[in-house]
Amino acid sequence: xxxxxxxxxxxxxxxxxxxxxxxxxxxxxxxxxxxxxxxxxxxxxxxxxxxxxxxxxxxxxxxxxxxxxxxxxxxxxxxxxxxxxxxxxxxxxxxxxxxxxxxxxxxxxxxxxxxxxxxxxxxxxxxxxxxxxxxxxxxxxxxxxxxxxxxxxxxxxxxxxxxxxxxxxxxxxxxxxxxxxxxxxxxxxxxxxxxxxxxxxxxxxxxxxxxxxxxxxxxxxxxxxxxxxxxxxxxxxxxxxxxxxxxxxxxxxxxxxxxxxxxxxxxxx
Amino acid sequence: xxxxxxxxxxxxxxxxxxxxxxxxxxxxxxxxxxxxxxxxxxxxxxxxxxxxxxxxxxxxxxxxxxxxxxxxxxxxxxxxxxxxxxxxxxxxxxxxxxxxxxxxxxxxxxxxxxxxxxxxxxxxxxxxxxxxxxxxxxxxxxxxxxxxxxxxxxxxxxxxxxxxxxxxxxxxxxxxxxxxxxxxxxxxxxxxxxxxxxxxxxxxxxxxxxxxxxxxxxxxxxxxxxxxxxxxxxxxxxxxxxxxxxxxxxxxxxxxxxxxxxxxxxxxx
Numbered sequence: 001x002x003x004x005x006x007x008x009x010x011x012x013x014x015x016x017x018x019x020x021x022x023x024x025x026x027x028x029x030x031x032x033x034x035x036x037x038x039x040x041x042x043x044x045x046x047x048x049x050x051x052x053x054x055x056x057x058x059x060x061x062x063x064x065x066x067x068x069x070x071x072x073x074x075x076x077x078x079x080x081x082x083x084x085x086x087x088x089x090x091x092x093x094x095x096x097x098x099x100x101x102x103x104x105x106x107x108x109x110x111x112x113x114x115x116x117x118x119x120x121x122x123x124x125x126x127x128x129x130x131x132x133x134x135x136x137x138x139x140x141x142x143x144x145x146x147x148x149x150x151x152x153x154x155x156x157x158x159x160x161x162x163x164x165x166x167x168x169x170x171x172x173x174x175x176x177x178x179x180x181x182x183x184x185x186x187x188x189x190x191x192x193x194x195x196x197x198x199x200x201x202x203x204x205x206x207x208x209x210x211x212x213x214x215x216x217x218x219x220x221x222x223x224x225x226x227x228x229x230x231x232x233x234x235x236x237x238x239x240x241x242x243x244x245x246x247x248x249x250x251x252x253x254x255x256x257x258x259x260x261x262x263x264x265x266x267x268x269x
Numbered sequence: 270x271x272x273x274x275x276x277x278x279x280x281x282x283x284x285x286x287x288x289x290x291x292x293x294x295x296x297x298x299x300x301x302x303x304x305x306x307x308x309x310x311x312x313x314x315x316x317x318x319x320x321x322x323x324x325x326x327x328x329x330x331x332x333x334x335x336x337x338x339x340x341x342x343x344x345x346x347x348x349x350x351x352x353x354x355x356x357x358x359x360x361x362x363x364x365x366x367x368x369x370x371x372x373x374x375x376x377x378x379x380x381x382x383x384x385x386x387x388x389x390x391x392x393x394x395x396x397x398x399x400x401x402x403x404x405x406x407x408x409x410x411x412x413x414x415x416x417x418x419x420x421x422x423x424x425x426x427x428x429x430x431x432x433x434x435x436x437x438x439x440x441x442x443x444x445x446x447x448x449x450x451x452x453x454x455x456x457x458x459x460x461x462x463x464x465x466x467x468x469x470x471x472x473x474x475x476x477x478x479x480x481x482x483x484x485x486x487x488x489x490x491x492x493x494x495x496x497x498x499x500x501x502x503x504x505x506x507x508x509x510x511x512x513x514x515x516x517x518x519x520x521x522x523x524x525x526x527x528x529x530x531x532x533x534x535x536x537x538x
Contacts, residue, residue: 172506175520178474178475179494189488197439204398208447210478222451224444237444257519
């Protein structure tokens with residue numbers, strides 16, 4: 001990529017057509033970047049994203065066009081090393097979007113590489129509120145970092161350069177804040193269902209629980225029987241879960257940890 | 270309480286002055302109900318809520334006024350039986366606000382009793398969005414249930430009569446959807462802190478995770494390494510948590526459960 005080309009002169013190849021690739025590349029297309037090609041193992045996915053963005057598509061990595069400025073790798077972490085090794089050329093700027101994969105996975109392949117990691121959970125449909133999403137960036141040299149930052153700034157006002165070593169902690173924290181939180185919703189869904197009540201009655205509580213940590217630290221926001229170690233309530237809850245020993249274990253482990261963190265914070269004061 | 274008295278003729282005594290009592294009783298006062306007295310073991314709490322609502326206050330349960338229409342018990346579950354036993358009279362309609370306590374805790378005390386349980390997490394400050402909060406109600410007879418429903422309708426458009434047996438499942442599901450979710454936020458907070466990143470970068474992700482279950486079932490909304498059982502990522506995450514064995518256990522237990530629920534749902538199709 002030449003120094004600061006006009007947006008419409010940046011040519012992108014999307015390696016991947018999953019939720020994140022679909023959302024990122026569709027938005028790049030909206031912003032005026034030229035999407036030249038979409039690769040996916042799955043023809044339907046490749047074709048769908050290519051049609052959305054006026055690109056060509058392929059399911060064979062060796063048929064990628066070597067003429068693009070940026071090759072955006074947005075695939076499962078486990079697939080990435082193989083895909084990189086199969087790339088038929090080493091030209092262009094290679095970027096990946098993975099929280100837990102170090103930038104150096106690209107080392108010894110192209111000369112120019114980096115990372116653009118948007119911290120959000122994506123669906124294929126719906127339009128993300130891009131401007132609220134933090135983008136964590138990394139580049140194999142300062143010029144490249146500037147290019148990645150410029151690309152990220154098209155999406156969001158929050159662009160933070162961050163090392164691979166720190167990015168993996170952000171990804172891990174996102175597993176707790178998003179994936180594990182969603183499991184809590186799933187279990188709650190099953191339990192309301194047991195009582196013949198629709199899950200939707202929990203939505204105001206779920207929303208307020210999320211809103212509360214905008215105003216208080218999560219430690220301060222903590223409520224419930226485990227904070228006050230109300231053994232009477234906790235024992236009743238564990239016995240209600242008797243049909244599901246996994247959930248009994250989860251209930252006990254999480255309750256103990258809530259109590260422990262509160263105690264530690266009191267002792268720290 | 271006579272049949273359908275005007276709102277301003279309903280006289281309330283609040284037994285308790287915690288987060289929920291404070292919010293409920295303050296709102297009742299705003300709506301025109303007469304708060305005559307506030308009891309709390311803690312003088313500061315009793316006094317504060319009494320001042321807000323133009324009521325008297327006391328810290329001695331035996332000095333409660335016997336003239337009120339409704340005695341609203343909103344205290345810790347573990348304290349409730351003792352307080353009820355210490356009540357110096359059996360007049361009026363007695364209501365409690367606890368998810369896990371059966372209505373029959375009042376049995377053999379007053380003639381008229383019930384439950385009004387708002388499903389939300391409350392802080393002492395800030396104004397809840399009452400109209401979005403589901404209220405679960407119960408009454409010792411049909412007339413009383415009607416009275417409780419009328420009272421709940423002052424707050425919310427979602428008022429559902431529900432038995433004690435079902436209410437306890439709602440309360441248990443709220444522990445998962447709110448208290449355990451908040452623990453996930455707390456752990457995420459510590460992990461971003463380790464990376465020198467402010468917790469606020471996670472807020473858009475937390476908000477979207479909550480918003481997503483307005484559009485999809487939680488099972489459908491599930492993302493992350495555990496869904497695809499990406500052992501490589503999960504092992505890295507567990508090793509990043511080595512300073513905290515509790516969190517390693519939590520990570521493994523929750524990941525296994527995410528994978529198991531997804532597998533079960535695929536096998537059910």
